[in-house]
Amino acid sequence: MSAALLSTEGLSVGYGATRVLEHVDFHIDRGEIVTVVGPNGSGKSTLLRALIGGLAPDAGRVRRAPGLRIGYVPQKLVLDPTLPMTVARFLSLPRRVAPAATRAALEQAGVPGLERRQMAALSGGQFQRVLLARALLEDPDLLILDEPTSGLDQPGAAAFYRRIETLRAETGCAVLMVSHDLHVVMAASDRVVCLNGHVCCEGTPQVVAAAPDYRALFGEGTAGTLALYQHHHDHRHEPETIDEAAPCSTTS
Numbered sequence: 001m002s003a004a005l006l007s008t009e010g011l012s013v014g015y016g017a018t019r020v021l022e023h024v025d026f027h028i029d030r031g032e033i034v035t036v037v038g039p040n041g042s043g044k045s046t047l048l049r050a051l052i053g054g055l056a057p058d059a060g061r062v063r064r065a066p067g068l069r070i071g072y073v074p075q076k077l078v079l080d081p082t083l084p085m086t087v088a089r090f091l092s093l094p095r096r097v098a099p100a101a102t103r104a105a106l107e108q109a110g111v112p113g114l115e116r117r118q119m120a121a122l123s124g125g126q127f128q129r130v131l132l133a134r135a136l137l138e139d140p141d142l143l144i145l146d147e148p149t150s151g152l153d154q155p156g157a158a159a160f161y162r163r164i165e166t167l168r169a170e171t172g173c174a175v176l177m178v179s180h181d182l183h184v185v186m187a188a189s190d191r192v193v194c195l196n197g198h199v200c201c202e203g204t205p206q207v208v209a210a211a212p213d214y215r216a217l218f219g220e221g222t223a224g225t226l227a228l229y230q231h232h233h234d235h236r237h238e239p240e241t242i243d244e245a246a247p248c249s250t251t252s
Ligand SMILES: Nc1ncnc2c1ncn2[C@@H]1O[C@H](COP(=O)(O)OP(=O)(O)OP(=O)(O)O)[C@@H](O)[C@H]1O
Pocket: 015, 020, 038, 039, 040, 041, 042, 043, 044, 045, 046, 047, 180
């Protein structure tokens, strides 16, 4: 537990009287890539809010390594499209960033030279990369991404995941990623945690990118960056909340 960058013990958290997460034990270690999957409304964003300190636990605790630097990429960010704002200016909010640091962050995020482009004129993939660049300006020990590929097509998602893998290799930062896709995850994930109000199951992704079935499903364009996650639940959920095809040996 002491090696963890960030961990929770018995975390219960919610909004007012509504509990969203119950007794969640979670950890992410230095340099690790962890993907949290779960259906819509299962508490993934709530877990992130609790982890970054935006939501106080009702019970249990959150532990952060001393001096931990977190770079956060939000699920979406809505900017007024009529407001003229260059990428460089966006990256300098709320505090000014030197041009060299802006250039380096855009390069690291895989979109060099975008400084003078208008935010409103970026494609979905470019916008996501600029959000990543903004997170990288923090020089994070831990990069937290909330559904970063939700607006991207499969080749776009694969390219984004390749960039994240490269970043981890270059900087050694840990990566915590959230996805509502229960089955398809980043192949480089060291661990996948399945959440549905509590931790249902966790394990490694099964890398099947070379399998003919996988290719039939996802095509050839993803170059091994995506993998299937196989759930091994030992309890049953309400219909339509989670992965009905998963084996559930007992009823909770
Ligand atoms: N600010 C809030 N106030 C009250 N309830 C909230 C608030 N934010 C989320 N909730 C509720 O908490 C539950 C979990 O929401 P959360 O956003 O954490 O789920 P999620 O797994 O991230 O979902 P999604 O995949 O749809 O983004 C939902 O029932 C949601 O309606």
